Amino acid sequence: MKAEIVAIGSELLLGQSTDTNSVWLSNELASMGIDCYFHTSVGDNKDRMAEVFRSACDRSDYVFCTGGLGPTQDDITRAALAQVMGVELLHDVSVEAMIRAKFAHRQTEMPQNNLLQAQVPAGAKTMDAMPGTAPGLICELPNNTVVYAMPGVPFEMKEMFADSVVEDLLARSGEQQLIGSRVIRTWGQSESKLAEVLDPLVAELDQNSGSFRATLAFLASGVEGLKVRITVKADSDKNLRERLDELEQRVRKELGDTVFGVDEASMESVVLELLEKAGLSLAVAESVTGGYLAGRICSVPGASRSFLGGVVAYEQSIKREILGVSSGVGVSEQTAIEMADGVRTALGASVGLATTGVAGPAELEGNPVGTVWIGIAIEDDSFAKRVTWSKNREQIRNLSTLSALDELRKVLLSKT
Amino acid sequence: MKAEIVAIGSELLLGQSTDTNSVWLSNELASMGIDCYFHTSVGDNKDRMAEVFRSACDRSDYVFCTGGLGPTQDDITRAALAQVMGVELLHDVSVEAMIRAKFAHRQTEMPQNNLLQAQVPAGAKTMDAMPGTAPGLICELPNNTVVYAMPGVPFEMKEMFADSVVEDLLARSGEQQLIGSRVIRTWGQSESKLAEVLDPLVAELDQNSGSFRATLAFLASGVEGLKVRITVKADSDKNLRERLDELEQRVRKELGDTVFGVDEASMESVVLELLEKAGLSLAVAESVTGGYLAGRICSVPGASRSFLGGVVAYEQSIKREILGVSSGVGVSEQTAIEMADGVRTALGASVGLATTGVAGPAELEGNPVGTVWIGIAIEDDSFAKRVTWSKNREQIRNLSTLSALDELRKVLLSKT
Numbered sequence: 143m144k145a146e147i148v149a150i151g152s153e154l155l156l157g158q159s160t161d162t163n164s165v166w167l168s169n170e171l172a173s174m175g176i177d178c179y180f181h182t183s184v185g186d187n188k189d190r191m192a193e194v195f196r197s198a199c200d201r202s203d204y205v206f207c208t209g210g211l212g213p214t215q216d217d218i219t220r221a222a223l224a225q226v227m228g229v230e231l232l233h234d235v236s237v238e239a240m241i242r243a244k245f246a247h248r249q250t251e252m253p254q255n256n257l258l259q260a261q262v263p264a265g266a267k268t269m270d271a272m273p274g275t276a277p278g279l280i281c282e283l284p285n286n287t288v289v290y291a292m293p294g295v296p297f298e299m300k301e302m303f304a305d306s307v308v309e310d311l312l313a314r315s316g317e318q319q320l321i322g323s324r325v326i327r328t329w330g331q332s333e334s335k336l337a338e339v340l341d342p343l344v345a346e347l348d349q350n351s352g353s354f355r356a357t358l359a360f361l362a363s364g365v366e367g368l369k370v371r372i373t374v375k376a377d378s379d380k381n382l383r384e385r386l387d388e389l390e391q392r393v394r395k396e397l398g399d400t401v402f403g404v405d406e407a408s409m410e411s412v413v414l415e416l417l418e419k420a421g422l423s424l425a426v427a428e429s430v431t432g433g434y435l436a437g438r439i440c441s442v443p444g445a446s447r448s449f450l451g452g453v454v455a456y457e458q459s460i461k462r463e464i465l466g467v468s469s470g471v472g473v474s475e476q477t478a479i480e481m482a483d484g485v486r487t488a489l490g491a492s493v494g495l496a497t498t499g500v501a502g503p504a505e506l507e508g509n510p511v512g513t514v515w516i517g518i519a520i521e522d523d524s525f526a527k528r529v530t531w532s533k534n535r536e537q538i539r540n541l542s543t544l545s546a547l548d549e550l551r552k553v554l555l556s557k558t
Numbered sequence: 559m560k561a562e563i564v565a566i567g568s569e570l571l572l573g574q575s576t577d578t579n580s581v582w583l584s585n586e587l588a589s590m591g592i593d594c595y596f597h598t599s600v601g602d603n604k605d606r607m608a609e610v611f612r613s614a615c616d617r618s619d620y621v622f623c624t625g626g627l628g629p630t631q632d633d634i635t636r637a638a639l640a641q642v643m644g645v646e647l648l649h650d651v652s653v654e655a656m657i658r659a660k661f662a663h664r665q666t667e668m669p670q671n672n673l674l675q676a677q678v679p680a681g682a683k684t685m686d687a688m689p690g691t692a693p694g695l696i697c698e699l700p701n702n703t704v705v706y707a708m709p710g711v712p713f714e715m716k717e718m719f720a721d722s723v724v725e726d727l728l729a730r731s732g733e734q735q736l737i738g739s740r741v742i743r744t745w746g747q748s749e750s751k752l753a754e755v756l757d758p759l760v761a762e763l764d765q766n767s768g769s770f771r772a773t774l775a776f777l778a779s780g781v782e783g784l785k786v787r788i789t790v791k792a793d794s795d796k797n798l799r800e801r802l803d804e805l806e807q808r809v810r811k812e813l814g815d816t817v818f819g820v821d822e823a824s825m826e827s828v829v830l831e832l833l834e835k836a837g838l839s840l841a842v843a844e845s846v847t848g849g850y851l852a853g854r855i856c857s858v859p860g861a862s863r864s865f866l867g868g869v870v871a872y873e874q875s876i877k878r879e880i881l882g883v884s885s886g887v888g889v890s891e892q893t894a895i896e897m898a899d900g901v902r903t904a905l906g907a908s909v910g911l912a913t914t915g916v917a918g919p920a921e922l923e924g925n926p927v928g929t930v931w932i933g934i935a936i937e938d939d940s941f942a943k944r945v946t947w948s949k950n951r952e953q954i955r956n957l958s959t960l961s962a963l964d965e966l967r968k969v970l971l972s973k974t
Contacts, residue, residue, distance in 0.1 A: 155594045157584030158777065160576065164599075168573030178571045179606060183580075183597035190595055197613065361574065426870075432856025433849035436870040440848025443919045443951060445872070452870040453880075454842075454852040460867040460905055464880075489876055503859045535859060 143315070145171055145178045146202045148194055150209035150219055151294055152185035163208040163299055170303065173323050173359065173373040174311075176204070186210060191222035199226070199285045204311070206303075209294030211276040213255040219291055223281045224263035231261040234277075237268055241275050271305035278302040280310055288314065322382045323373040325361075326393050327407065329548045330400040333362050336370065339396050356389060365540045367402065367409065399552055409547045410438045410445075416554040417448035417493070422520075424550075425491035426452035427465055427481040429472065430499035430514055434543040450491045455481065461498075464488060473498050473509050478517030478526035486519045494519035496526075497546050501538045514542045516549050520557070559731070561587055561594045562618045564610055566625035566635055567710055568601035579624040579715055586719065589739050589775065589789040590727075592620070602626060607638035615642070615703045620727070622719075625710030627692035629671040635707055639697045640679035647677040650693075653684055657691050687721035694718045696726055704730065735791045738798045742809050743823065745783040745964045746816040749776055752784060755812050772805055781956045783818065783825065815968055825963045826854045826861075832970040833864035833909070838936075840966075841907035842868035843881055843897040845888065846915035846930055850959040866907045871897065877914075880904060889914050889925050894933030894942035902935045910935035912942075913962050917954045930958045932965050936973070 147167050153159040164181045171178045179202070184194045191210070198205045210219030224231045238260040245252040259276050262268060269278035269292075276298065279291040290307045292299040312319060328336065337344075337360055347356050356374040363369050372389045376382035394401050403412045417424055426435045436452040439445050453464055461467040461477065465484030469476045478498050486494030499514030500506045512531040518524065529545050531538045563583050569575040580597045587594045595618070600610045607626070614621045626635030640647045654676040661668040675692050678684060685694035685708075692714065695707040706723045708715040728735060744752065753760075753776055763772050772790040779785050788805045792798035810817050819828045833840055842851045852868040855861050869880055877883040877893065881900030885892045894914050902910030915930030916922045928947040934940065945961050947954045 149597075155584055155597065156588045157581045157586075160578065160581050161597075162576065165573045165576050168571055170573075172572045179601060179603075180610075181565075181571065181577075181597070181599035185595060187595075193617075194596075201609075428849075428852075431853075432861075433844075433852030433854075433868065433870070436844075436849030436872075437847075437853045437955075438849075440870070440872065440917075440955070441952060445848075450873040451876040451880075452849065452872075454849070454856070454868040454870070456852075456856060456862055456868075457866040457905075463906075464867075464869075464904065488880065489873075490879075501856075536857060539853075539856070 143176055143204065144202045145176050145204040145206065146180040146182065146198055147171075147178060148198070148205055148207040149181070149183045149294070150186065150191060150207065151183070152187075152216075154183040155185050163294065163296060166296070166300065167206050167208070167303065171206070173357070173371060174308075174321050175357070175373075176311075186216045186218060188218050188222045188225065191219065192225045195222060195226040195283060195289065198289070199283045199287045202287055205283075205287060205289040206307070207289055207291045208299050211259065211279075211291060211293045213253070213258050213275065217258065220258075220261050220263060220279070223266070223279065223283075223289060223291060226283055227263050227265065227281060229264040232264050233257075234260050234262045234268065237262060237277050240272060240277070244275050269302055269306035269310075271302045273301045274298045278306060319375045319377055320379065320382050321373065321375050322386055323371055324386045324390055325405050326370040326372065326390060326397070326401055327367050327403045327405075327409075328370065328397055328400040329367040329402055329409065329544060331368070331397070333360050333368055336360055336368060336397070336400075340370070340393065343392055343396065356385065358393075365544055367544065370397075399555065402548065402551055408442070409544055409551065411442050413547050413551050413554070414439065414442055414445055414448050416551060416558070420554060420558060422492040422554075423448055423450050424493045424495060425450050425485045425489035427485035427494065427496040427517075428452060428454050429456055429461070429481075429497065430501050431497045431539050431543045431546065432456060434539050435495070435497060435546055438543055438547070450489050453485050453488065471507060473500055473506055473513060473515065475515055475526045475528070478515035479519070479524050480517075482517035482519035482526075483524050492520070493550070494524075495546055495550050497542055499538070499542060501535045503535065512538055514538065514545075516542070516546045518550060518553055520553060559592055559620065560618045561592050561620040561622065562596040562598065562614055563587075563594060564614070564621055564623040565597070565599045565710070566602065566607060566623065567599070568603075568632075570599040571601050579710065579712060582712070582716065583622050583624070583719065587622070589773070589787060590724075590737050591773070591789075592727075602632045602634060604634050604638045604641065607635065608641045611638060611642040611699060611705065614705070615699045615701045618703055621699075621703060621705040622723070623705055623707045624715050627675065627695075627707060627709045629669065629674050629691065633674065636674075636677050636679060636695070639682070639695065639699075639705060639707060642699055643679050643681065643697060645680040648680050649673075650676050650678045650684065653678060653693050656688060656693070660691050685718055685722035685726075687718045689717045690714045694722060735793055736795065736798050737789065737791050738802055739787055739789040740802045740806055741821050742786040742788065742806060742813070742817055743783050743819045743821075743825075744786065744813055744816040745818055745825065745960060747784070747813070749778050749784055752776055752786065752813070752816075756786070756809065759808055759812065772801065774809075781960055783960065786813075815971065818964065818967055824858070825960055825967070827858045829963050829967050829970070830855065830858055830861055830864050832967060832974070836970060836974060838908040838970075839864055839866050840909045840911060841866050841901045841905035843901035843910065843912040843933075844868060844870050845872055845877070845897075845913065846917050847913045847955050847959045847962065848872060850955050851911070851913060851962055854959055854963070866905050869901050869904065887923060889916055889923055889929060889931065891931055891942045891944070894931035895935070895940050896933075898933035898935035898942075899940050908936070909966070910940075911962055911966050913958055915954070915958060917951045919951065928954055930954065930961075932958070932962045934966060934969055936969060
């Protein structure tokens with residue numbers, strides 16, 4: 143099964159916008175075991191769009207297309223598809239009714255332009271999922287190539303893909319199967335180490351090439367950690383969930399406490415949940431991360447239930463005066479411990495978390511760039527751990543933030 | 559002059575990596591007035607790569623290609639180009655010497671694999687700029703289509719493009735001209751307002767369609783503000799610089815103090831420079847931005863020369879106890895002023911900058927989501943300004959950070 147992805151929009155060719163839709167779709171196709179051989183971006187020009195669809199007819203079974211379904215004169219994906227199919231565009235009254243209903247629901251008048259979105263190439267199917275005012279189209283081109291035309295707005299495209307495209311793909315493949323995936327999120331091991339630890343499981347899954355084949359994929363995701371994606375097929379929702387649960391347990395058993403969450407659970411949301419569950423409040427003291435730790439924590443809506451605040455102690459005198467650090471040294475185990483203790487006391491929190499280190503450009507007090515101490519004060523205990531990075535300034539600050547949260551997570555887990 | 563961009567690498571088709579090279583190249587081509595009609599991503603497969611190059615021969619004058627020039631068996635751009643050119647790959651001894659020199663300079667041994675990078679299609683030129691161990695190639699395909707093959711590593715590609723590709727393009731176009739651009743960075747006006755204010759200048763430049771034509775482009779750049787890019791052509795470095803200087807002055811005159819910097823100058827680096835010049839030190843107090851303000855400031859190497867630190871006062875008691883805020887209200891003009899004053903005193907700085915507001919999900923104390931107060935304390939003056947956003951949580955936090963820095967910038971400018 144050969145597939146390709148086509149992104150439509152002149153703004154992509156002018157460099158005004160980055161095509162994140164094709165990246166997302168590629169990930170989905172990979173997880174479904176569909177080979178994607180080309181990405182193409184083309185502008186809002188009917189002839190060039192038609193040329194792209196025609197080459198797809200020669201080389202691909204499926205085309206996943208985003209963009210050009212809006213209500214303006216620029217939006218000509220419908221017309222280009224009709225041209226390659228050799229059919230007329232017809233006005234679809236049921237689509238018009240759905241568009242009118244969307245506007246009625248928003249209590250705004252429908253601009254006449256939006257009627258353009260009710261134009262459908264003769265013989266094309268419209269998708270059931272319709273999160274915006276643009277219907278998705280399923281078109282059969284010459285050589286039985288199928289085009290799934292979706293809007294360029296990312297959330298509309300994703301919803302249509304998950305709800306309507308996957309269903310149609312499965313129906314065409316004749317498989318009475320469901321596909322599902324789960325992302326296991328980890329921090330603390332390299333990608334190659336994860337792959338090594340999970341190698342026996344990968345080999346075992348590869349042997350089972352029948353209809354219930356499952357796969358594992360590794361995705362390095364920067365400040366979001368390293369992800370292991372489990373993808374399975376099954377013949378019912380129940381079996382799908384059970385198989386995902388079973389494989390999640392297998393992966394967790396191998397990876398232990400490097401697993402911090404599943405799917406959308408971010409490191410900061412997991413830490414906040416653990417704090418709330420334990421009835422603990424948190425204060426942070428930062429020098430090397432300089433606000434990134436507080437910044438990430440506050441990105442979680444409702445963070446204020448457990449997070450009190452923080453002190454960014456960039457200048458040494460602040461470590462001394464606000465946090466009560468006795469050591470005259472900026473970067474050391476002792477300083478990290480005193481910062482965590484100090485911020486806990488100063489802000490009246492039950493837990494203190496601190497970072498101090500060297501982000502560069504130059505070494506500090508004999509510590510090379512990339513040396514970072516993470517301090518934790520909890521109950522009657524306080525201690526620090528050193529991490530080191532061979533990275534640039536921003537990476538050191540970002541990865542130290544993630545590691546500080548991860549250290550606190552592991553401590554909180556051990557307390558519950 | 560028709561161009562297209564080709565990105566090579568199976569990781570792009572698997573969604574493991576986002577093709578930022580094509581976005582960057584598109585921007586450069588647009589600024590040079592070169593029309594780019596297609597982007598294509600293709601995997602590390604010789605036949606499919608050759609197919610992409612062959613279609614380019616039918617439709618484009620220039621192909622800007624990135625990736626597949628590395629030293630491993632996967633790196634087959636050289637071979638695919640040779641196939642389409644109908645020539646052999648030859649070992650180029652001068653390229654080998656350059657690669658060996660790179661390793662000698664690093665004092666490491668050259669792996670035998672790297673000799674692959676000395677293979678050049680017969681008749682292709684190698685580019686003079688060679689920041690890594692992969693030489694860039696200039697290949698003439700059938701129909702006089704020219705391919706510029708560059709490495710996929712972004713900094714290598716950018717350096718080669720700026721140093722060797724632009725020169726070759728100009729030589730081929732027969733123009734004895736240089737092209738240069740300058741980015742004027744602004745904050746505080748909408749994109750449409752900027753376009754309206756600069757409309758007469760744009761119209762004037764459009765009339766001059768001769769060889770010294772200059773253009774303006776508007777680029778919305780999120781937390782980096784709104785950019786106005788000036789691009790000019792000239793027959794000498796001196797004339798290029800003079801024309802850019804002249805147009806920068808024209809743009810600055812129209813836009814006034816919404817211009818905060820030029821080219822790589824970020825808002826935070828500009829504010830730090832102004833502080834240092836005035837001999838002032840800064841402390842910040844944040845609630846709605848929750849660490850983002852300190853985080854951005856600390857991203858500038860050497861920030862510690864003017865930045866002392868900050869307090870993230872997420873919980874109201876911290877506003878009261880650490881910052882000495884008397885008001886019991888979390889979000890108000892008075893609170894913002896007292897936070898700025900309080901952090902200045904607590905941290906012993908000469909300037910205090912504060913943010914307090916509502917990032918959502920719910921309104922607070924009767925203030926709707928998106929209400930933000932920015933407080934400034936400087937010399938014997940302290941005051942606050944309100945901004946409002948119809949945006950989501952992260953956008954409110956990010957744009958408030960930018961606006962807080964911008965308010966301080968304008969105050970610092972008025973003092974000097």
